[in-house]
Amino acid sequence: MLALGYAPSILPGGSALSNHPRSISGFVVCGTRGPRPRFPRVWKTRKRIGTISKSQKLVECIKELSNVKEEVYGALDSFIAWELEFPLIVVKKALKRLETEKEWKRIIQVIKWMFSKGQGKTMGSYYTLLNALAEDGRLEEVEELWMKIFSENLESLPRVFFVKMISIYYNKGMHEKMFEVFADMEELGVRPDVSIVRMLGDVFQKLGMLDKYDKLKNKYPPPTWEYRYIKGKRVRIRVNQLQGSNVEARTSSENME
Template sequence: MALCNFNPILVRFPLQELSKSQEFSSFSFLESPSCFKAKRFGFCTRAKFSETQAGEVKGSYGASVKRKEVKKVGKNEHHLWKKNDSAGSGQKALNLVRMLSGLPNEKEAVYGALNKWVAWETEFPIVAAAKALQILRKRSQWHRVIQVAKWMLSKGQGATMGTYDTLLLAFDMDERADEAESLWNMILHTHTRSIPRRLFARMIALYAHHDLQHKVIEVFADMEELKVRPDEDTARRVARAFRELGQEEKQELILRRYLSEYKYIYFNGERVRVKRYSSEEEG
């Protein structure tokens, strides 16, 4: 509240026309539209309004203040590796499979088409090639799997245990045990200490499928030398190989050593766990 030291223009209203809830007896308006004064009993209440126009703030004295635009600086992201966009690799793989399906089973034609497939690529499309191998494997096109895998290895690409496993399976299904043996010898001499159990199991299954029992024993001997424990399916194949060769004692030894101590049988309609060998047999 402040005393009014100015001479306002008064606009009077009859008090009878005003409601009792209104507390003003007279109003005064200044020439400035932004300033409004209300006068009551010799006192006045002054309300000030500021106007904001186009980034400027106007005060009661007409002074304008310009707002500074603050630019937000984004974070600089530093990547230690280059992220390759693998989007579209599935479509590339499908295009490769469609292209191979219309080619004859000739090495020159297939390798020529594969070379054209990567001719305009800045980097070798290893992801698309691996997906194409999986598609061909699901479709049981083993001859195409062998061709694509051999072409990848000739380019120095895809020399992984997954590619070797797929190639060994394709050799097995395509009745090419000799080529599988050559590949296995290369893997054994190159990756002696890093061959996984899955690859040993694949090779033992291949030899067992082609009734090469002595080869099964040789691969199993390499497993024991490298201290790779076989799974139960592989142990049964090795035991069967010893039985076919007339070595029943070694068969029992393999089964006792590598099969689990317990087995499950059904008794009176319920699944019951029992010991595989009794204490009398162990003694």
Template sequence: MGYLRQYKIMMNEVALSSGFLFPSVKISFFLRTARLTSLEPKVTSALCVKCSKKQLKLNSRADENRKVVKKSGKKEHHLWQKRDSAGSGQKALNLVRIVSELPNEKEAVYGALDKWTAWETEFPLIAAAKALKILQQRRQWTRVIQVAKWMLSKGQGATLGTYDTLLLAFDKDDRVDEAKSLWNMIIHVHTRSMSKRLFSRMISLYDHHNMQDEIIEVFADMEELGVRPDEDTVWRVARAFKKLGQEEKRELVLERYLCKWKYIHFNGERVRVKRDGWNEE
């Protein structure tokens, strides 16, 4: 009987391992494997989506890092093309202080200005222009003329703005002959680029010194170049014609260039009204 019991136990173990005694166990095992195989593509696709999102984030971060690296790169420095205005205000004040303490002698002023630029790699044009503006505000007309002439002698600052400042300084310092020489040079060199401002400046200069013939001459150049005068210039030209006894030309200038309407302030508002004749000067 012991042998039979051992035989049955051994056969049961074999059957159990083969799944004959418990068929549901074997079936459930196959179903489980089938479900796993059916879910496998979904799981792999979800994993792929997650991986692709992670990869996109990593790529975007890498691109941002590359952009930051590009922005933080070194800037090229060209010594002779640099136009840096850093510190130009302090340089301008230093120039004004230097020229203000000098005697009124051309050699002394030019020598000091040459020393001022001795250690500069390029001409400090911005600082010199600011110094001219400061001298003009302080009404130091002689110093304005000296600094402007020195700049022009160095081949720097030959602009219409510098010419306008120099003509104003000649006017205030009663140096009409020098203003006339400068004007002839300007009109000869910059014929096609003359501005209304320069014409008005020169006519104003001649008007201050009662030079009616010169006013008419400049106005003729103005008409020839097709530059329309502003209202103040029109009145100065009309006044010059009146002083010369040419009333018809005065009326013609006023009718041609002066607007028939004018603006006045009435009850705090700007109102346009029609002019009543040409006797408003």
């Protein structure tokens, strides 16, 4: 029987080529054409600007400006001109960065500009504005803002606002104002924390009101437990243990010095 087939191609040297490609040192050899070149893959990427970089640009945009209201507001308006929505997260992060740098005037300007746009009117923003006004020494504006917040949120005002106002009056030596804020706290049923009791106790001792000092200590005794967050978990710790650890830390630091 006659069998038909294709004869392998023969090179001048007499060697036959196989029909299958061979692999030599990582390269694929295709017939007589040699190794196939490998080109690096170039992926098309679009650089996206996140909220952190935007907040940094916002801070750099207004940091070197003067304190003229129109100039600062114009720079902020031009910064958000092409935004489809108000960049509230970017502004909040910029305020946090300005707060760490203690740029109180810029914080006041940015928050008032944000309020003029009808955005970000939250308790956190009001507290940041109240703190910035107090740090900048604008006591009249602090009291005006406090009365506005207190009248609008009479039954839902957080305790941190009372703590802030009492600490402001305590540092300024305005004892009558302290007593008024504390009376409002007791009337609304807001329990004072340890810092408020300590500041009021110091004022009562300075003024010689020992009977009121004793009543304050009896009504609001120091707590036996305190809550701390350790690795994201809320842990209850005795106050005596915390005080003992603080004393040990102080003595060790003094010995090292």
